[in-house]
Amino acid sequence: MSEGLKIEVERKPSEVEVVFEGQIDEDADFSSLSGLEAQVMVFNLEKVSLINSCGIREWVEFQKKLPKETKLVYRKCPQVIVEQLNIVKGFIRDNSLIESFFAPYYNEARDQEVKVLLTPSQVKEGKAPVIKDEDGSELEFDEIEMQYFSFLKNG
Amino acid sequence: MKKVFISAPDLEDDGRALLEDNGLAPADNIGEAEAVLYQGSLEELFCKYSKNINASAIIPLNTFLMNNSLDPIDLSDQKSLGKLSFDQENIRGVSDKIGELIDSFTSRDHFADISRYMKMNGIELAQNALIYKRLAGIKGEVSLEIFETKMFYNICATDSFGALSAGEVLSKLIRASVEKTYEEKESGAGLGLFMAINASDFAIFRLKKGKQTQVCCIINKYKRLKQYKSKSPALFIFKE
Numbered sequence A: 001m002s003e004g005l006k007i008e009v010e011r012k013p014s015e016v017e018v019v020f021e022g023q024i025d026e027d028a029d030f031s032s033l034s035g036l037e038a039q040v041m042v043f044n045l046e047k048v049s050l051i052n053s054c055g056i057r058e059w060v061e062f063q064k065k066l067p068k069e070t071k072l073v074y075r076k077c078p079q080v081i082v083e084q085l086n087i088v089k090g091f092i093r094d095n096s097l098i099e100s101f102f103a104p105y106y107n108e109a110r111d112q113e114v115k116v117l118l119t120p121s122q123v124k125e126g127k128a129p130v131i132k133d134e135d136g137s138e139l140e141f142d143e144i145e146m147q148y149f150s151f152l153k154n155g
Numbered sequence B: 001m002k003k004v005f006i007s008a009p010d011l012e013d014d015g016r017a018l019l020e021d022n023g024l025a026p027a028d029n030i031g032e033a034e035a036v037l038y039q040g041s042l043e044e045l046f047c048k049y050s051k052n053i054n055a056s057a058i059i060p061l062n063t064f065l066m067n068n069s070l071d072p073i074d075l076s077d078q079k080s081l082g083k084l085s086f087d088q089e090n091i092r093g094v095s096d097k098i099g100e101l102i103d104s105f106t107s108r109d110h111f112a113d114i115s116r117y118m119k120m121n122g123i124e125l126a127q128n129a130l131i132y133k134r135l136a137g138i139k140g141e142v143s144l145e146i147f148e149t150k151m152f153y154n155i156c157a158t159d160s161f162g163a164l165s166a167g168e169v170l171s172k173l174i175r176a177s178v179e180k181t182y183e184e185k186e187s188g189a190g191l192g193l194f195m196a197i198n199a200s201d202f203a204i205f206r207l208k209k210g211k212q213t214q215v216c217c218i219i220n221k222y223k224r225l226k227q228y229k230s231k232s233p234a235l236f237i238f239k240e
Helices: A053-064 A079-087 B014-021 B042-052 B061-067 B091-103 B114-136 B166-179 B191-198 B225-229
Strands: A006-011 A016-024 A040-051 A071-075 A101-107 A112-118 B003-007 B035-038 B057-060 B079-086 B142-148 B152-159 B202-208 B212-220 B234-239
Touching: A016 A053, A040 A053, A040 A079, A040 B114, A053 B114, A053 B191, A079 A101, A101 B225, B003 B014, B003 B042, B035 B042, B035 B061, B042 B166, B042 B191, B057 B061, B079 B091, B079 B114, B091 B114, B091 B142, B114 B142, B114 B152, B114 B191, B114 B212, B166 B191, B166 B202, B166 B234, B191 B212, B212 B225
Parallel strands: A016 A040, A040 A071, B003 B035, B035 B057, B202 B234
Antiparallel strands: A006 A016, A101 A112, B057 B234, B079 B142, B142 B152, B152 B212, B202 B212
């Protein structure tokens, strides 16, 4: 059987970074994070591969238990997390910060899908920023802008 | 003649003529309609009309215009890619089995994430049935079979208890659309079902009360993610 959700905690001078890897489902165990205290807690979600509806419940309930005074920051949110941000109310805590997220682009010349790390400030008026490959060819945003960036309106 | 309600602002007064040309009767309100044609997202439709929907077919207008039919797509040429049976597995065991099966056949001809959406659908459908089975303390098998045609993948979950009614299907989907979160009660099954349907081009429920529930989620083999994300799902509920 595959391993469950892996959680690693790294204490840095300005923040505590929690790195999640794997699948968030009903077996996800967040107990190693209980009692963890930090002014700023950064959730690095880059390696989250899948989250199902039971996982959404576990995730939201886990965040409710964190101290209210802790500032939560979401780093490198993959597409699977952005989709939940756009659908599920309360998926991230109020007054938290989305630091960066991946967006899907398509390189037509190479017939290749590319995930590009963006920051919210790069998305102006709901439009995907222009991204070019090493040859200077412009990549095409491979999603529906209005849908994909809708989570930024709430920020 | 089937009564059909159209929720499509672009169509304005042409909707009545469209239905009559296709041998269908316009419904004056959504509550009396056997089928609904909609524009926009399923979520918007459910939020707008909430509990008034009783239709057994809810179809994007574009899909209807393409097929000129209120019936689901023809899957008579589909072939099985594999069948899984579940009994006491936990969700991790279910996920692993479904993941292995899907990874064995998806190819680079489709957008890369199609396998993730298929896994999600398979997990949600199987999980719903298994959670119900566990909570109700009943025996019976839950199976998941994946089929393909030239154009589609079809993920079908079948249980042998038949606990779901058409009214429950719609009320769970509408609740998830309106509230946009999970249910507090353990049996849940609204948000996951909504996620699975939204990830599909067609969702077909075949309900035999007390005997069997089958839910099939059909996904077009899109080449590009953007095409996939532009779709709206069609929903069909058949009762016996």
